[in-house]
Amino acid sequence: xxxxxxxxxxxxxxxxxxxxxxxxxxxxxxxxxxxxxxxxxxxxxxxxxxxxxxxxxxxxxxxxxxxxxxxxxxxxxxxxxxxxxxxxxxxxxxxxxxxxxxxxxxxxxxxxxxxxxxxxxxxxxxxxxxxxxxxxxxxxxxxxxxxxxxxxxxxxxxxxxxxxxxxxxxxxxxxxxxxxxxxxxxxxxxxxxxxxxxxxxxxxxxxxxxxxxxxxxxxxxxxxxxxxxxxxxxxxxxxxxxxxxxxxxxxxxxxxxxxxxxxxxxxxxxxxxxxxxxxxxxxxxxxxxxxxxxxxxxxxxxxxxxxxxxxxxxxxxxxxxxxxxxxxxxxxxxxxxxxxxxxxxxxxxxxxxxxx
Amino acid sequence: xxxxxxxxxxxxxxxxxxxxxxxxxxxxxxxxxxxxxxxxxxxxxxxxxxxxxxxxxxxxxxxxxxxxx
Amino acid sequence: xxxxxxxxxxxxxxxxxxxxxxxxxxxxxxxxxxxxxxxxxxxxxxxxxxxxxxxxxxxxxxxxxxxxxxxxxxxxxxxxxxxxxxxxxxxxxxxxxxxxxxxxxxxxxxxxxxxxxxxxxxxxxxxxxxxxxxxxxxxxxxxxxxxxxxxxxxxxxxxxxxxxxxxxxxxxxxxxxxxxxxxxxxxxxxxxxxxxxxxxxxxxxxxxxxxxxxxxxxxxxxxxxxxxxxxxxxxxxxxxxxxxxxxxxxxxxxxxxxxxxxxxxxxxxxxxxxxxxxxxxxxxxxxxxxxxxxxxxxxxxxxxxxxxxxxxxxxxxxxxxxxxxxxxxxxxxxxxxxxxxxxxxxxxxxxxxxxxxxxxxxxxxxxxxxxxxxxxxxxxxxxxxxxxxxxxxxxxxxxxxxxxxxxxxxxxxxxxxxxxxxxxxxxxxx
Numbered sequence: 058x059x060x061x062x063x064x065x066x067x068x069x070x071x072x073x074x075x076x077x078x079x080x081x082x083x084x085x086x087x088x089x090x091x092x093x094x095x096x097x098x099x100x101x102x103x104x105x106x107x108x109x110x111x112x113x114x115x116x117x118x119x120x121x122x123x124x125x126x127x128x129x130x131x132x133x134x135x136x137x138x139x140x141x142x143x144x145x146x147x148x149x150x151x152x153x154x155x156x157x158x159x160x161x162x163x164x165x166x167x168x169x170x171x172x173x174x175x176x177x178x179x180x181x182x183x184x185x186x187x188x189x190x191x192x193x194x195x196x197x198x199x200x201x202x203x204x205x206x207x208x209x210x211x212x213x214x215x216x217x218x219x220x221x222x223x224x225x226x227x228x229x230x231x232x233x234x235x236x237x238x239x240x241x242x243x244x245x246x247x248x249x250x251x252x253x254x255x256x257x258x259x260x261x262x263x264x265x266x267x268x269x270x271x272x273x274x275x276x277x278x279x280x281x282x283x284x285x286x287x288x289x290x291x292x293x294x295x296x297x298x299x300x301x302x303x304x305x306x307x308x309x310x311x312x313x314x315x316x317x318x319x320x321x322x323x324x325x326x327x328x329x330x331x332x333x334x335x336x337x338x339x340x341x342x343x344x345x346x347x348x349x350x351x352x353x354x355x356x357x358x359x360x361x362x363x364x365x366x367x368x369x370x371x372x373x374x375x376x377x378x379x380x381x382x383x384x385x386x387x388x389x390x391x392x393x394x395x396x397x398x399x400x401x402x403x404x405x406x407x408x409x410x411x412x413x
Numbered sequence: 414x415x416x417x418x419x420x421x422x423x424x425x426x427x428x429x430x431x432x433x434x435x436x437x438x439x440x441x442x443x444x445x446x447x448x449x450x451x452x453x454x455x456x457x458x459x460x461x462x463x464x465x466x467x468x469x470x471x472x473x474x475x476x477x478x479x480x481x482x
Numbered sequence: 483x484x485x486x487x488x489x490x491x492x493x494x495x496x497x498x499x500x501x502x503x504x505x506x507x508x509x510x511x512x513x514x515x516x517x518x519x520x521x522x523x524x525x526x527x528x529x530x531x532x533x534x535x536x537x538x539x540x541x542x543x544x545x546x547x548x549x550x551x552x553x554x555x556x557x558x559x560x561x562x563x564x565x566x567x568x569x570x571x572x573x574x575x576x577x578x579x580x581x582x583x584x585x586x587x588x589x590x591x592x593x594x595x596x597x598x599x600x601x602x603x604x605x606x607x608x609x610x611x612x613x614x615x616x617x618x619x620x621x622x623x624x625x626x627x628x629x630x631x632x633x634x635x636x637x638x639x640x641x642x643x644x645x646x647x648x649x650x651x652x653x654x655x656x657x658x659x660x661x662x663x664x665x666x667x668x669x670x671x672x673x674x675x676x677x678x679x680x681x682x683x684x685x686x687x688x689x690x691x692x693x694x695x696x697x698x699x700x701x702x703x704x705x706x707x708x709x710x711x712x713x714x715x716x717x718x719x720x721x722x723x724x725x726x727x728x729x730x731x732x733x734x735x736x737x738x739x740x741x742x743x744x745x746x747x748x749x750x751x752x753x754x755x756x757x758x759x760x761x762x763x764x765x766x767x768x769x770x771x772x773x774x775x776x777x778x779x780x781x782x783x784x785x786x787x788x789x790x791x792x793x794x795x796x797x798x799x800x801x802x803x804x805x806x807x808x809x810x811x812x813x814x815x816x817x818x819x820x821x822x823x824x825x826x827x828x829x830x831x832x833x834x835x836x837x838x839x840x841x842x843x844x845x846x847x848x849x850x851x852x853x854x855x856x857x858x859x860x861x862x863x864x865x866x867x868x869x870x871x872x873x874x875x876x877x878x879x880x881x882x883x884x885x886x887x888x889x890x891x892x893x894x895x896x897x898x899x900x901x902x903x904x905x906x907x908x909x910x911x912x
Contacts, residue, residue, distance in 0.1 A: 227608060227892060228855040232912055245912040246827050246834065248850050248892065248899070255821070256740035256903030259791045259846045260678075263819040264752050266844055267676040267789045275908065276822055276831045276845040278838035286430035287414070289468045301414075304441070311878060318852060318876035318891075319826055340595065340876060341798055342765070345693045346440040350452075353443025358453060359460045369464070383798055383825035383852055386833045407467050409460070412418035413438050419767055422802050426838055438688055438765040438799055445693075478767075 063107035063218065066135045067096045068145040068161045070154045074114030082153075084116035086127075088134055095203055099144060102211035111138045113161075117153035124156060128164040135165055142214055143169075145191075147176025147206045148183065150198035159187025166190060172217040176206040179241070189244045192217070213238045225250050296406035299373035300328060301396060303381030304347065304354040304413040305339030307331075315380045323379035323392045325399070331376055332357055341382035342413050354411055373405050381412065415463045417441055425474040431466045433459060434478040483573045484663040485715040488554065491657045492581045495532055495615045501650035508582065508651050510617070518642055519621065524635035526624040531865050533616050537601040541618055542867030542883055543587045544597040545633060546724050547611055547732040547896045548640050550579040552648035560645045561720040563700030565638060571700075572662075572715025577648050580657070583611050583734055584647070585896075586640035587620040587866025592629060593691060595874045597728030597894040598883070603859030609897035611734070619643055620866045630694045633726040640733075641723070662715050662746055666757050666785075678753040679787040680714070680741050681777060681811075683795045683804060684722060686763035689729065696725045699760075706769075709761040709777040711784065714742045717758065729796040730851045730893040731901045740903030741791055756785045761807070763800035770803050778810035787816050794821040795901055796851055796893060798836065805837030812841035821848040824909050831911060847909035848901070851893040852876075858887045 071081040073094045092100040092109040100109050113134050120127045135143060143165045145158035155177045162173035167190070176194040177184045184193055192213055196206045216238060222229045227248040235242040253261070258275075265272040290296050307315055308331055313324040317340035335351055337344040347354045355376065363369040377396050381389065400408055415431040416424050419441050424432045435441035442456045458479055466477055491506060498509030512530050519528045533539050553559045554575040562569045585599065599611055606612025621639055623632040669677075685704040687695055695703035700721055716722070723733040742758065749755040759780045764770035781787045790811055792804050801822060808818045822845050824834035831847065854875075861884070864871070869884025874894065881888050892898050899905055 226910075226912070227853065227898065227907070229604065234910075235912060242830075242911040244829055246824050246829065246831065246850055246853075246909055247912050248853050248907045249910040251906050251908040254740055254744070254904055254906045255846060255848045255908075256744035256791075258908070259741065259819045259821070259903065260744045260748055260753070262844055262846070263678065263789050263791060263817070264676065264748070266817055266819070267678070267753075272844060274843055274845045275847045276835055278835045278842075278845070279832045280838065281426060281428050283473060284428040284430060286471045286473070289470055291468070293464050293468065314878045316876045316878065320876075338878075342439045342688045343690050343693055346443065346445050349445070350443060350449075352456060353440040353445075353452075356442050356456050356460050359457045362457070363460065363464075385826050385828045387829060408414045409463050409467075410414060410416040410418075411435070411441050412416060412420070412424075413441060419765065420799060420802050421767065422806065423836055426836075434767050436766065439693075 062105065063141040064139060065103065065107045065109045065142045065144065066138050066140040067092065067099060067109050067112045068131065068158060069094060069096070069112055069114050070157065071114060071116040074112060076114055082116045082118040085119050086130060086134060087114045088112070089114065095207060098204060098207045099211065102208060107142060115157065117151070117157060120157040121153045124160045128160040131161050132164040132168055136169060141171055142218065143171055143173045144210060145175040147194065147196045147210065148181060149196050149200055150178040150181055152182050155181035155183025156186065159183040159191060162191030163187055172214060174210050174214055176210055184241055188241045193241045195239050195241060209239050213240060290407050293369050294367055295370045297371040297373055297404070298360070298369055299375065299377065299400050299405045299408045300355055300357070300360065301377040301408050301410040302355050302412065303379050304411065305337045305380035306335055306347070306351055306354055306378055307338050309334040309336050311336060311338050317380065318382045319384050320380040320382065321384065321388050323377060323396060325375050325377055328357060328372065328374060328376040339380045339382050339413065354413070356411065373403065415466050417459055417463055421476045425476060428474060430471050430474055432474065432476045433463045433466060434476055435459065483713050483715050484661070485572050485719055486575045487578050487660045487662070488575060488656045489578045489580050489658045489660070490651050490654045492579050492615065492651065495582055495617065497532060501646070503651040503654035506654055508647065510647065510650065515643060515646055518646060519619065519639040522635050522639065524624055524627045524632055525621040525639060528619060528621040528639065531618045533601050533618055535601060535606065535613050538862040539601045539865060540861035540883055541585055541587060541599045541865045542596065542871045543589055543591045544585055544599060544728055544866065544896055545588050545726050546586045546637050546640055546728070547734045548584040548644045549734045549737045550582055550584060550644045550647035551720065551737065552577050552645045561641045563702065564723065565641055565645070568700060570716060571719040571721035572713055576719055577651070579648055579651050581614050582647065583614050583616045584640050584643045585611070585616050585618050586636050587618060588633060588636055589620050589866050590623055593727060595727070595894065597896055598873070599896055600859060600861060604857050605895055609895055611897045617643060617647065618865045630692055634697060637726060662718060664714060664749070664755060666713065669754055669756060673754055675752060675754050676788040677756045677786055678745060678789045679756050679781055679785050680745060680758045681781065681790050681792045681807060682717065682758050682760040683763060683793055683800055684760050686795050686797045686800045688763065688765055688797055688799050691727070698723050698725055704762050707762050709759055709773050709780055711780055712758040712760050714746065714755070714758050717742055728894060728896045730849065730899040731796065732896050735900045735902045735904060738904060740900065741793055744903070756787050759785070763795060763797065763803045765799070770806060773803060774806035774810045777807045778814055778816065781811060782814045782816050789817045792818055792820040793901065793903065794823060794848060798825055801836040805839060805842060808842050809839050818842060819844045819846055821846050823848055824850045825852055827853055831909065848903065849899040849905060849907045850909050851899055852891045854889055854891050856887055856889050860886045
């Protein structure tokens with residue numbers, strides 16, 4: 058029995074979708090049957106394996122006016138064709154177009170779970186924002202590279218729809234190598250098999266370093282930005298102070314489901330209640346000391362005394378808790394911002410963060 | 414905000430400005446080798462140190478310990 | 483110190499009425515081995531099974547994997563401090579069996595994070611132990627024995643079995659003799675070759691189960707150990723064993739220590755191997771700073787090293803002891819290569835690093851230890867546990883050993899990742 062022909066939808070902007078030039082950038086969604094413009098080359102590349110059943114077109118300015126809402130609308134149009142595969146652009150260096158392609162890819166993959174492929178120039182702002190959500194092929198900054206990028210996108214598509222596993226990584230997921238398929242890495246880290254052991258690489262590179270020869274580090278650490286220090290508090294006896302911790306102290310039963318490792322959530326709990334019934338959700342340190350006496354992590358008893366003695370104005374009623382064990386640093390930054398915004402909203406003057 | 418942590422190095426690296434060096438990873442504001450009363454006294458010292466740092470002007474990541482400023 | 487490891491390749495293991503070796507086969511008197519293990523009053527009973535590659539068996543609650551070894555030219559010198567009386571390991575002749583491993587399981591463990599091994603399917607493909615013929619030892623705890631004491635007894639049982647099997651294999655031909663000969667006090671001082679050492683971080687007390695340290699250094703607890711110098715042979719020959727739980731590390735890996743063996747391979751060719759400084763990670767900042775200075779000093783002013791490979795044990799916190807030591811080394815002119823273990827599967831490599839001192843410019847990824855992988859393979863038989871044994875997941879989900887798919891972190895799969903540097907794994911951005 059012949060393999061089922063895959064259904065493809067392609068997203069283009071007003072120019073590549075042949076609606077018009079810059080003057081048509083404010084035009085809304087239009088759907089055309091079959092391939093349009095660069096879609097013809099894409100269809101040729103896909104051959105008999107897949108058919109571009111529709112092209113969804115939208116003006117760059119129109120989309121940029123409200124990307125979230127427009128991605129939703131675009132998604133509805135795409136979904137109505139029941140595609141197995143979705144392509145967008147390529148957008149090359151076009152910033153609005155790149156963001157639109159990325160947003161469309163994110164929405165389509167999020168809802169339909171199908172492979173989503175686009176192409177952008179490295180400096181396209183859409184690339185960094187959406188690289189996690191789509192396969193973004195590396196494109197030059199001019200549409201003169203169209204044929205090559207379309208070829209790249211097609212090749213990647215065939216790889217993604219195949220049931221081929223990537224046996225070179227330990228998890229053996231269907232994850233093509235970014236270098237091999239020429240796309241921007243999607244902020245994933247994987248253990249990959251290597252022909253040299255960790256020890257072999259370490260000795261070889263250190264010998265080179267000692268010989269004054271060039272060597273390549275496997276990681277290049279970032280330099281962090283300075284954070285301007287907030288002004289000091291003037292008089293603690295007039296201040297309300299909140300307690301925060303990343304040591305994983307949560308109410309018994311862990312109602313918010315904080316993970317003991319790679320945790321992405323935080324919770325807000327009554328500071329007094331939590332000391333009656335609690336547990337610890339953190340597998341990065343042995344919890345016995347904190348379980349025996351949670352004040353060793355969150356100094357509730359001392360804070361309460363200091364309030365009684367008039368040394369602190371007030372202890373904020375809510376305790377903010379997360380579990381900071383081996384987790385995604387960007388998400389930690391977000392959690393910090395979310396907690397900070399919440400704490401500021403409540404007119405709290407300062408916070409003490411206690412960490413394991 | 415002031416952070417009390419037993420790994421001040423990471424806090425310094427990411428740019429936290431007010432840092433108090435805590436006791437240990439497994440008990441940042443405690444010490445299981447002490448009696449309950451001694452431990453509470455120690456905890457109070459850490460919190461007072463933290464409050465002191467909150468009232469201080471700093472220019473960048475600053476670590477204070479119980480032993481020295 | 484000179485150590486000769488004589489390796490015998492074992493092609494098959496079989497139960498027999500007598501323990502002996504012939505024609506590459508090791509016959510094992512299981513009853514005799516059982517009696518040997520039951521001499522320890524902390525053990526009530528023990529189940530011993532032989533497993534082979536391809537068996538549809540899942541081995542659960544693994545606390546250690548050990549290579550069968552025994553001293554040939556000395557008596558009472560096996561695993562000194564653990565079994566033999568205290569003496570320095572690493573000289574003379576040692577017999578080693580290849581193709582066989584002892585796997586010790588604790589079926590009544592209360593630990594949440596437990597290791598497992600499948601003898602077929604994806605895990606067997608990933609782990610070298612999935613391709614060996616293994617002796618599974620699953621003891622049960624006697625009445626009134628404390629859990630940690632029993633774990634110790636279980637591992638000692640494994641070490642005893644390792645010695646017993648190695649002795650029993652005599653009579654089989656030796657396939658290879660490896661010579662580890664390093665006379666540190668008389669190393670060639672006139673050589674132009676760089677002098678290289680290994681900083682071996684061998685323990686972190688942050689995971690001390692029930693707040694008790696694991697005895698992994700000549701039978702003693704390592705938690706408060708100050709940095710000290712070891713001859714590399716001590717590590718290869720039973721002076722150091724794994725933890726009482728698999729954490730990307732087991733005794734078998736230590737017996738075949740990746741970085742130490744690699745430094746030996748290069749010794750005299752493009753470097754002079756000058757020794758090992760071993761240390762532990764610290765939960766407290768004061769001893770952490772002290773340990774960093776002491777280790778750098780031992781490397782520079784006692785071993786005279788020009789370069790050091792800083793190896794890491796499992797965990798986030800140990801990165802800091804390692805980095806501080808590395809910074810102190812670079813400050814005194816000892817050049818470094820430092821290991822890092824990215825702790826999450828999301829982000830870039832730069833996102834996951836816990837140190838960024840400019841002097842630490844050579845960083846080696848020594849695996850993403852907590853990477854999760856799905857294992858869609860259903861076993862038919864369970865050893866060291868049952869189909870209802872809960873399998874750990876950091877997300878608050880429940881999964882059991884008998885489930886058709888399990889979601890497990892790779893540090894719990896013995897032999898797949900390895901803190902001694904033998905794994906042919908690198909962390910890549912996808």
